[in-house]
Amino acid sequence: MSPDTSKIKPGEASRASTGIPLNLVVLTADLVGYSELVFRDVQSSIEVLRETRGIVAESITRHSGKVLQTPGDFILATFDEFGRALKAAVAAQARLLGHHRAGSKQKGGHWKIGIAAGEVYVIEEDYFGNAINVAARLQSLAGPGDILYTLTSESHSGVEGATLQDLGRKKLKNIDEPVQVYRAFLPAYEIFLETSRLDLKTPPRLLKHLKKPTLRLESFRSLNSAQESRLFADALVGEVQLILSRLSNSILVVDPTVSVAGNHDYVLSGTIQIGGPYLRIMARLTSTADGLTMWAERYECDLESSFDVQDQISREIVAALQLALTEGEQAQLVRRGTKSGKAWDLFQRAHDIERQFTREGHEKAKDFYEQALALDAEYLSALVALAFCHLDEVRLGWSKDEHDSLERANALCDRATRSAMRNADVLALKAFLGFFQKRWDEARAKMQEAVQVAPQSPEIIGYQGALFDLMGDYRAAIGAYTRALSLSAHSPAWIPSNMGLSHLALGNNEEAEHIYHEVLEHHPKYVRAWIGLAVALNRQGKRDEARRAADRVLLLDPSFSAAEWVKSRPFNDDRQLDAFAADLRAAGLQ
Numbered sequence: 001m002s003p004d005t006s007k008i009k010p011g012e013a014s015r016a017s018t019g020i021p022l023n024l025v026v027l028t029a030d031l032v033g034y035s036e037l038v039f040r041d042v043q044s045s046i047e048v049l050r051e052t053r054g055i056v057a058e059s060i061t062r063h064s065g066k067v068l069q070t071p072g073d074f075i076l077a078t079f080d081e082f083g084r085a086l087k088a089a090v091a092a093q094a095r096l097l098g099h100h101r102a103g104s105k106q107k108g109g110h111w112k113i114g115i116a117a118g119e120v121y122v123i124e125e126d127y128f129g130n131a132i133n134v135a136a137r138l139q140s141l142a143g144p145g146d147i148l149y150t151l152t153s154e155s156h157s158g159v160e161g162a163t164l165q166d167l168g169r170k171k172l173k174n175i176d177e178p179v180q181v182y183r184a185f186l187p188a189y190e191i192f193l194e195t196s197r198l199d200l201k202t203p204p205r206l207l208k209h210l211k212k213p214t215l216r217l218e219s220f221r222s223l224n225s226a227q228e229s230r231l232f233a234d235a236l237v238g239e240v241q242l243i244l245s246r247l248s249n250s251i252l253v254v255d256p257t258v259s260v261a262g263n264h265d266y267v268l269s270g271t272i273q274i275g276g277p278y279l280r281i282m283a284r285l286t287s288t289a290d291g292l293t294m295w296a297e298r299y300e301c302d303l304e305s306s307f308d309v310q311d312q313i314s315r316e317i318v319a320a321l322q323l324a325l326t327e328g329e330q331a332q333l334v335r336r337g338t339k340s341g342k343a344w345d346l347f348q349r350a351h352d353i354e355r356q357f358t359r360e361g362h363e364k365a366k367d368f369y370e371q372a373l374a375l376d377a378e379y380l381s382a383l384v385a386l387a388f389c390h391l392d393e394v395r396l397g398w399s400k401d402e403h404d405s406l407e408r409a410n411a412l413c414d415r416a417t418r419s420a421m422r423n424a425d426v427l428a429l430k431a432f433l434g435f436f437q438k439r440w441d442e443a444r445a446k447m448q449e450a451v452q453v454a455p456q457s458p459e460i461i462g463y464q465g466a467l468f469d470l471m472g473d474y475r476a477a478i479g480a481y482t483r484a485l486s487l488s489a490h491s492p493a494w495i496p497s498n499m500g501l502s503h504l505a506l507g508n509n510e511e512a513e514h515i516y517h518e519v520l521e522h523h524p525k526y527v528r529a530w531i532g533l534a535v536a537l538n539r540q541g542k543r544d545e546a547r548r549a550a551d552r553v554l555l556l557d558p559s560f561s562a563a564e565w566v567k568s569r570p571f572n573d574d575r576q577l578d579a580f581a582a583d584l585r586a587a588g589l590q
Contacts, residue, residue: 021119023118025078025081025116026120027135029077030075030112032111032143059095064080065077069127085115086184089113094161096110110145111145113147114141116150137173137174141172144193145189151180163185164182165183165185168181183455214251214254214265215251216254218237220233220236220237224274232274267285270282283297338372338379340376346369347381347382350366354385354389355523358557365389383412390408397565413433425460427453428464435470470569474503475506477498481502493529497529497532500529504532527553530556543587561589
C-alpha cells in the first residue's frame with residue numbers, strides 16, 4: 001500500500017516527490033510471529049492484527065506522528081521530533097500491555113519497534129532513505145514489547161514509565177557503519193511476558209532454526225594476473241576450510257571441489273588483489289535462499305610487515321561467519337579477547353566439542369580451554385567457558401568432587417571478573433554460581449543483569465531459561481528458550497533440548513517428543529535429546545520406541561545411569577526427579 005503524500009507537511013510534498021530529502025524521525029513497527037498466527041488460525045490472526053495495529057497507529061497519531069504505510073503486519077511512520085516518536089512508541093507498548101492484561105482471547109499481538117532519524121525521500125509515493133533502513137533493522141532486532149532506537153546528535157532524558165538501556169554500538173545488516181543503539185522497555189511488560197505464556201507450542205518456524213548452517217566455499221577470484229595473488233587466494237580458502245572443518249558440530253562445509261547444486265544454505269566468496277607489498281581482500285557471505293548479502297568486509301594489509309596475514313584474515317572471516325550464522329555477538333568477543341591465534345583456535349575447538357554433550361567431549365573441551373589459557377592467561381572467553389565446564393560437572397553429575405569443581409569455577413570467575421565485571425557471560429556465570437551456593441535472589445539478579453547487558457544474545461537468553469528451569473519456573477524457562485531460538489538463525493542443540501525438559505516438567509509430553517525429534521534430525525549424536533526423547537515416549541506408552549531411544553543413549557554414553565541423572569538435579573522438585581528417574585528405568589536406563 002502506498003500512502004498519500006498529503007500526509008507530508010504542506011510545502012514539503014513537492015520537494016520530497018522530486019527526490020529532495022526531508023529530515024525526519026522514522027518509526028517502524030512489526031507484529032511478532034504474525035506468520036505463525038496465520039498458520040494456526042487465519043481468522044483469529046486477522047482479528048489480532050486489526051486490534052493491535054489500531055492501538056499502535058492511534059498512539060502514533062496522538063503524538064503528532066504520521067502513519068505512512070501499513071502493509072500487513074508492518075507500520076511505517078514519521079515524526080518531526082525524536083522525543084515525540086519515543087513517547088509514541090512507549091505509549092503504544094503501554095496500551096498493548098493493558099490490552100493483553102485485559103484478557104484478550106486471541107494469543108499473540110506483541111509488537112516490536114525501531115526508531116531512527118535522518119533523511120527520507122518520497123518519490124512517486126514510495127519512501128526511501130537510510131533512516132528507514134536503520135529503523136527497520138533495529139525493529140528486526142527488537143524483542144516483543146521492545147523499542148530499539150539510535151540517535152544522531154540529539155540527547156534525550158527518556159519517557160516516564162520506561163527503562164532505558166545503552167546497548168552500545170551495533171553492526172546492522174547492510175548498514176555500512178556501526179550505530180549506537182538504545183533500548184526502551186516497560187519492566188511490567190517483561191514480567192507479563194515471562195509469567196503469562198499461554199501458548200506453549202513451539203512455533204514451527206523456530207524449530208527450523210535447529211538445522212546447522214551449511215556453507216559452500218568458493219575460490220576467491222584474483223583481480224590481477226600475478227601468480228602470487230592466485231596462490232594466496234587458494235591458500236586463504238584452504239585455511240578457512242581447515243578452521244571450519246574443526247567446527248563440524250556448529251557449521252557444515254561443502255567441499256569446494258564438488259559441484260552439487262542445492263546442498264548448501266550460504267556461499268562464501270570474494271576477491272583478492274595484490275599491488276606491490278599491499279594486499280586487499282573482499283569477502284562476502286550470501287544466502288542461497290534469497291540471494292541477499294548477509295555480510296561483507298574488506299581487509300587490507302602490508303605483506304612485508306605481517307608474517308601471518310593469511311592466518312589472521314582466515315580467523316577474522318570465520319568469526320564473521322559465526323557472528324552472522326551461529327554465535328551472534330559472542331563470536332566477536334571470542335575473537336577480540338585474545339591476540340594469540342593458537343589460543344583462539346583451541347577455544348573454537350573446545351567450544352565445538354562441548355556441543356556433543358558427552359563425557360569424553362567434556363574432558364577434551366576442558367583440556368583445550370586449559371591449553372588456551374596457558375597461552376593467554378587473560379583470555380576472558382576461555383576463563384568463562386572453563387568455569388562453566390566445572391559447573392556443568394556438578395550440574396550433570398559428572399564431578400568426582402563437587403566441592404573441588406565449585407571451587408575451581410569460583411576461582412576462574414574471580415579472574416574473569418577482574419578482567420570484565422560487566423561482561424554478560426561473566427554475569428551469567430555468577431548467576432549459576434549463586435544458584436549452586438544457594439544464594440537464590442543473587443542468582444536471579446545477576447542473570448537479569450546479564451540479559452540487560454546482552455538482550456539480543458541467544459546464548460545469554462538461553463542461560464536465563466536454564467536458570468528458570470533450575471528454580472522450577474518452567475513456563476518462564478520455555479518463554480526464554482523460545483526467545484533465544486528466535487534470536488539465532490541456527491540454534492545450538494542445547495537450547496531446544498532444555499526446552500523439551502521444561503515441557504516434560506509441565507506434562508506436555510507430545511510437544512517434548514516433537515521438539516526432540518526435530519533436534520535429533522539435525523544433531524543425531526546429541527545424547528541429551530535422546531534422554532529426553534526416551535522419557536517423552538515412555539510417558540505416552542510408546543515402550544518399544546522409548547527402549548530404542550534408551551539404546552542410543554547407552555551407545556553414545558555407555559556410563560549413563562538414571563541415578564546419576566537424578567543426582568544432577570535437572571529439576572528442583574523431588575517429585576519431578578523421581579518421576580523422571582522412573583521413566584528412564586522403564587525405558588531400560590538403570
